[in-house]
Amino acid sequence: MIDIIIQNYEKTKREILVEYDKDSFFENWQENETWEVSFNVTKTDLNSTAFDLVDYESSVIFNGQEFVIKQMTTSAEGKAVSKSVTATHIYYTIQDGRQYNTVTGVRSIQQLLTHVFSAGNRGFSWEVIDPNSKFLTVEQENFGNANYLKLIEEILSDYDAVVIPDNKRLTFYPRAEYGEKVEEQIRYKYNTDSVKFDIDTYSLKTQIKGFGKKKEDGTYYFTPITYTSPESDKWGIRIQDPVEDERYTVVGNMTERLKIDLQDYPAISGSVTLKWRITPKKGDYVPFIYEPLNIRTYIQVVGLKTYPALPNKPPEITLSNTKKTMTSILANLAKKGVI
Template sequence: MLIIRNYEKTAEELLVHYDKASFYEEWLLNETWEIGFLASETEKSKVSFELLDYESSVFWQGQEFIIKEITPFASGEKCFKLIVATHVYYTLQDGYQYETLTGRRSPSQLLAHIFKDDSRNFSWSIRGSYISADKENFGDANYIKLINEILKIFPIAMIPDNRRLSFIPLDEFGKKINEPIRYKYNTDDVRFVINTYNLKTQIMGFGARQEDDESKYVFNPITYTSPESQKWGIRIQDPVRDERYQHADSMEERLRTDLQDYPEITGIVTLKWKTELEKGDYVPFIYEPMGINTYIQVVGIKTFPDIPNKPPEIVLSNTKQTMTKLLISLRQEGLM
């Protein structure tokens, strides 16, 4: 069920006579969350059809989406509108924080700085504890850009629920699913790029310096070598230099997390049947020719809710790329 409300918030109608086969929902991690559909004008739908205008709201499954793209056309005497509406969260790009701050800040302090002048009725909450990070001139950008900057620095996932934003530890985003993605098992349509361009097996970490002698470190720089080095040999990744770290064991955990000691896997699968996979879930990916049997994350889902039994298209990735770079890569490989 789709409800349309005009930009002025003075009229609201249930949308009737839209092509249910055309309706889709698409989500891409840190990039977009949108719905799209084709609506037609009939005697019964004249009012709701007129409400389908730029910046009008579309409510679906309790979430608000804002119409950003309309393609009007006619066929005979009948008029149509092809609609694309993005989640209300993305209207944060219309807000701007001109002031900047410099110094060591926690995620909650940075978020408070972003939203201190917000008049768009957004609220936020954050869960978990994080090591503060040094920031220089944080600000002078739109809200979305600044939020994405926080997500790149800290191990945090952002979950929007209309105008309520929840920031949670990244390891709490998504769950592990036991049902694997396996060629010739639950999919015949696998379009994957697997590469070892960034595969490394060893990394060094440098922590805090001593206050009375900056030429010395609080703990000796440590080297972490992945067990994968037995298979791939020693391949050295750029070191981590972070003076927030006072203890070697904390630095070693950071090195284990940062080291890219596995092939990068990005791609799209169309499953043979509907699935319980949700945003951020981790699913086993099995690819026998390279001996790969590893968990990779659902970073994109396109579903077709009004088409019975039509399975979703799933985007999977274990890379640290942004979704924009990932999708460009897939297009270059001819996979999209």
């Protein structure tokens, strides 16, 4: 039995929700995109107090994390009144803050986060975990004048970062340092029959050129550079669209950017539904074996949909090895009707 606690917007009342539809309850996390819980509940004599607390902007407390009800449908059939609820993690309320001031120049990820929250932390705190100094400094131009969520989205993209919220505590990791390799494999016909994957080589490239900032006299701070992947020995020279970014004035920073941007292996992304539970965590790299396509590789967990009230129902896992620009958080939330 899992506990779902409903708390009113004023945070003056809390009740455990009972007699909800356990088949409907799920938790869905997609890296840098969404984290939400959803469930259906019908009013009964036993849950009437908690049921009445289920309302827009009320909180759902699950597994120690706070989610805010942003979408709800109320329906009635005879005397039975039901609610269908989607609650988004408290992290996404960060969009309610705004930094009007802007900064320009070379900045570290720490400096940008300090700038974002200098307009008021709204109860949030943050830390950057970067033991191997993967985060580079990046030239910024007029960074600011947007809501906090939009600015954090820019940071995630510019610094190739991942943010993991723990309620209002935000931890930022370099993508290269995030997640662990686990040995609990996902294997076709072993623990999954349901595989939906997009595997292509259309975007496979082995060479890319980078253009940085120009001086006032029209010359570059550094000569445009070309990075060629070792994979070119196998695939030949396949040229990717160049990076043209005036934030870069240091050749080493541009080189690292080119290595990150170059998609020098086949793109694999998709989802699997397992036959039984395995326990990968967010960001873990799991062995994925799919004999029909001769795939044997580690692929990162970038999404988890679990059914905590149904202990025998396995999770749905989204996997990807694709280097790509972060999906727009705001666009995703807008599609969901959250903003």
